[in-house]
Amino acid sequence: MSDLLVKLYELPSAEPYILKMKELGITIRRPIGPENYAVIRWIDKHFGAGWAGEAENAFFRSPKGMFIAVRDEDSTMLGFGCYDATVKGFFGPTGVDEAERGKGIGSAILMACLQGMKEEGYGYAIIGSAGHVDFYKKICGATVIEGSSPGVYKGMLHT
Numbered sequence: 001m002s003d004l005l006v007k008l009y010e011l012p013s014a015e016p017y018i019l020k021m022k023e024l025g026i027t028i029r030r031p032i033g034p035e036n037y038a039v040i041r042w043i044d045k046h047f048g049a050g051w052a053g054e055a056e057n058a059f060f061r062s063p064k065g066m067f068i069a070v071r072d073e074d075s076t077m078l079g080f081g082c083y084d085a086t087v088k089g090f091f092g093p094t095g096v097d098e099a100e101r102g103k104g105i106g107s108a109i110l111m112a113c114l115q116g117m118k119e120e121g122y123g124y125a126i127i128g129s130a131g132h133v134d135f136y137k138k139i140c141g142a143t144v145i146e147g148s149s150p151g152v153y154k155g156m157l158h159t
Contacts (some may be wrong), residue, residue: 003148004127006091006140008118014111021108025072030116039068042077043095049140050158051093056069058082063120068114069096069105081109083117083125087152090128091117107139116138129153 021028031039036059044052058065065084070077079096086092091113096105117125127136128151136142 001129001131001149002133003145003151004130004133004136004142004144005145006112006114006127006136006142008122008125011111011114011118011140013113014108017104017108017111020104021069024103026078026103026105026108027070027072028112029070031059031068038138039080040075042047043080043093046097047093047095048087051095054085054093055080056083058085062123063116065113067109067116069109079105079109081106081113083113085129087122087126089117090126090152092128092130106135110139117151119134143152145157 018028027120036056039059040052040056043055056065061084066080066082068077069079077097079094081091082093083089083091089109094106094109094113096109114125126145127142129149130136130142133142133144
């Protein structure tokens with residue numbers, strides 16, 4: 001899978017996505033310290049050890065390079081997204097609980113992360129080894145970086 005490029009200086013506001021989640025009783029936010037193990041365990045359970053390892057890197061930077069989606073009613077984690085987890089300037093990994101997909105949670109997390117990167121001074125973001133290319137093109141105007149596979153993931157150990 002190829003990497004994608006996003007022009008953060010042309011990024012639309014994340015606000016409509018965040019407000020849509022509020023209407024659904026879902027909060028998109030950065031996790032706090034005491035949530036570390038709960039968040040990492042959730043990612044490991046739903047998406048595996050590789051993504052959990054990447055996410056842990058994002059958790060321990062300042063500001064945290066991670067946003068999570070939490071159902072307000074019962075504080076249930078529904079999804080996550082990271083940036084600067086494996087390589088600086090990269091978005092990902094990201095995922096939403098299978099039962100919660102189709103509600104816009106992934107879009108809101110993506111836009112929150114990209115907005116966070118823009119606010120930290122990045123001009124561009126790379127979406128590493130992207131699946132669902134059409135989704136990223138639609139939501140944030142991503143374009144394919146030709147010749148970028150396997151990119152930074154070349155030679156990576158697999159668990």
